[in-house]
Amino acid sequence: xxxxxxxxxxxxxxxxxxxxxxxxxxxxxxxxxxxxxxxxxxxxxxxxxxxxxxxxxxxxxxxxxxxxxxxxxxxxxxxxxxxxxxxxxxxxxxxxxxxxxxxxxxxxxxxxxxxxxxxxxxxxxxxxxxxxxxxxxxxxxxxxxxxxxxxxxxxxxxxxxxxxxxxxxxxxxxxxxxxxxxxxxxxxxxxxxxxxxxxxxxxxxxxxxxxxxxxxxxxxxxxxxxxxxxxxxxxxxxxxxxxxxxxxxxxxxxxxxxxxxxxxxxxxxxxxxxxxxxxxxxxxxxxxxxxxxxxxxxxxxxxxxxxxxxxxxxxxxxxxxxxxxxxxxxxxxxxxxxxxxxxxxxxxxxxxxxxxxxxxxxxxxxxx
Numbered sequence: 001x002x003x004x005x006x007x008x009x010x011x012x013x014x015x016x017x018x019x020x021x022x023x024x025x026x027x028x029x030x031x032x033x034x035x036x037x038x039x040x041x042x043x044x045x046x047x048x049x050x051x052x053x054x055x056x057x058x059x060x061x062x063x064x065x066x067x068x069x070x071x072x073x074x075x076x077x078x079x080x081x082x083x084x085x086x087x088x089x090x091x092x093x094x095x096x097x098x099x100x101x102x103x104x105x106x107x108x109x110x111x112x113x114x115x116x117x118x119x120x121x122x123x124x125x126x127x128x129x130x131x132x133x134x135x136x137x138x139x140x141x142x143x144x145x146x147x148x149x150x151x152x153x154x155x156x157x158x159x160x161x162x163x164x165x166x167x168x169x170x171x172x173x174x175x176x177x178x179x180x181x182x183x184x185x186x187x188x189x190x191x192x193x194x195x196x197x198x199x200x201x202x203x204x205x206x207x208x209x210x211x212x213x214x215x216x217x218x219x220x221x222x223x224x225x226x227x228x229x230x231x232x233x234x235x236x237x238x239x240x241x242x243x244x245x246x247x248x249x250x251x252x253x254x255x256x257x258x259x260x261x262x263x264x265x266x267x268x269x270x271x272x273x274x275x276x277x278x279x280x281x282x283x284x285x286x287x288x289x290x291x292x293x294x295x296x297x298x299x300x301x302x303x304x305x306x307x308x309x310x311x312x313x314x315x316x317x318x319x320x321x322x323x324x325x326x327x328x329x330x331x332x333x334x335x336x337x338x339x340x341x342x343x344x345x346x347x348x349x350x351x352x353x354x355x356x357x358x359x360x361x362x363x364x365x366x367x368x
Contacts, residue, residue, distance in 0.1 A: 002026040003184065004130055004137040006122055007077065007084075009069030011206045012143030012187060014076045015195045018202050019186050020141060021080055028135060029077040029084040032126045034093040035066050076204060087129040089121055096120050102224050105248050108271035109347030112171075119174035123183065139184045144168045147188035148180055151300075156180035158299050160356040163191040170316040173351045173361040174297045224248055231276030233260060236269065236285060247271045250278050253286060253343025267343065287340040293350050293362030294332045300359060304333060311353045312337070314344050314364065320353050333362060 005017040007029045021027045070086055077084035097117050104111035127140045145161035146169040156177055161167040175183070187195060192211075199207035221228065226246065233242040242260045244250065254268040258280060267286045270279035291314075298304055304327045311320035312335060322338040335350060344367045351361035 001139060002028070002137045003139045003141050004028050004030055004127060004135065005082075006126055006140065006142045007031050007073040008143070008212075009072035009076070009206065010143065010212065011199050011204070011209050012145075012195060014073070014080075014143075014204050014206050015198050015202070016141055016143040016186050017077070017082060018080050018204070019198070020184075021082060027080070027082045028130075028137060029073065029080075029082050030126060030130050030135075031070050031073045031084075031086050032089040032093075032121065032129075033066065033070060033086055034089050034097075034121070072206065076206065079204065085130065085133070085135065087126060087133070089125050089129065092125045093117070093121055096125075098223075104347045105224055106226070106273060108247065108273040110251055110345040111347045112349055115171055115174060115349055118171055119176075119179070123175060123179050127182070140182055141184045141186060143187055144172060144185050145187050145190070145192075146172055146185050148183055148185055155300065158358040159188070160353070160358070161188045161190075166192045168316075169358050170313065170349070170351045170361075173299070173349065173358055175299075176297075177299075180299070221246065221249075229276055231278070233258065233278045233280055236279060236281050241266075241280065244278050247273065247276055247278050252345035283342075286343045288344050288367050289337040289340045290368035291335050291344055291350060291364050292328075292332055292366045293335060294365045296331060296333055296360060296362035298360035300357065303327075303331075304360075308352075308359070310359055311355075312350055313353075314341060314348060314350050323352075325352060332365065 003020050003025045005013060005020065005027055007013045007017060008031065017027050017029055074084055097113050097120070100116055101111050101113045122142065123140065130137070145163060145166045147159040147161060149157050149159060151157055158169055158172055158175065158180060160169045196207055226248065228245040231244055231247060232240045233244055234240055242258070250268050250271060252268055252271070255265050258266055258268070260266055260280070264282055266280040267283060268278060269281045269285055272279065296304070304325060306327070308325045310323060310325060312323040313320045321341070324336050326334040326336070328334060344364060346364050346367065348364050349361050350364055352359040
């Protein structure tokens with residue numbers, strides 16, 4: 001089988017390519033360049049190259065070290081002995097991922113750009129560009145820790161990786177049936193340490209490379225193309241407690257860095273874009289058990305028809321907790337958790353599970 005592997009220059013995708021070649025497949029490496037040559041973010045890339053950072057770190061979508069990561073991916077491909085290509089996805093990345101990120105952040109929401117990047121760029125634009133450039137392949141592979149299976153009805157299902165601490169199914173819940181049918185995820189039944197051990201045994205230079213930590217490591221004012229804008233930090237009654245330089249510098253649930261003395265820790269509860277206010281309160285104000293999610297995507301079925309009990313999580317690192325999903329007529333869903341959840345952020349994703357099977361998910365639109 002001929003398999004195109006999305007290579008980032010990290011240990012996971014590098015071992016993915018090596019494993020597939022070891023299994024006898026014809027492997028081709030492909031890397032996407034997303035900070036690109038032009039567009040409004042080209043100048044940002046020049047600036048973030050100067051950001052001080054620890055050696056060997058990088059953003060989840062390349063970020064400051066994109067050139068270094070691409071060169072590393074190329075070296076790995078040469079060592080493995082596979083064909084390698086770099087595709088410029090900067091224009092699509094800017095139009096699809098960064099524009100959504102900017103719009104959401106400046107409206108007071110907290111988006112998850114990696115989820116949009118996976119479904120719309122990494123598993124869509126990248127393999128399509130490869131085909132447009134004459135590269136024929138049977139499957140597209142990445143180094144994600146998750147599994148894809150096909151049920152008796154021929155439908156493709158997404159399942160968690162066996163190592164729940166590293167499982168990345170949360171980031172893949174928006175994949176379509178067409179995408180899942182064309183994907184293979186070789187690392188789903190491995191732990192991270194097993195993959196590092198394999199990288200060491202293969203003599204790959206990335207064996208000890210740290211995992212990616214952030215979507216973006218630079219100044220959000222530059223990324224969002226905004227200037228500092230002084231506003232008030234207020235409590236839920238509107239009392240002014242302090243000031244800030246732009247609400248977009250804060251996230252829901254944030255506790256540190258508020259610069260406000262109080263009888264107990266304060267948390268960010270809400271970001272008001274219209275008034276440039278950051279609303280804070282004590283821990284009890286961060287707790288909710290109901291939300292509404294929109295832009296839903298379902299994997300085992302086309303549409304959620306009835307009230308469904310499941311496990312759900314509102315952030316990638318959370319242990320799934322019991323919840324009930326209620327479908328609405330407009331395609332959105334209402335979700336009620338058995339237990340109170342801390343700091344549910346609009347713009348983030350809620351993902352639903354039945355044991356290790358991913359049912360689907362949606363974008364959190366409101367919280368009660």
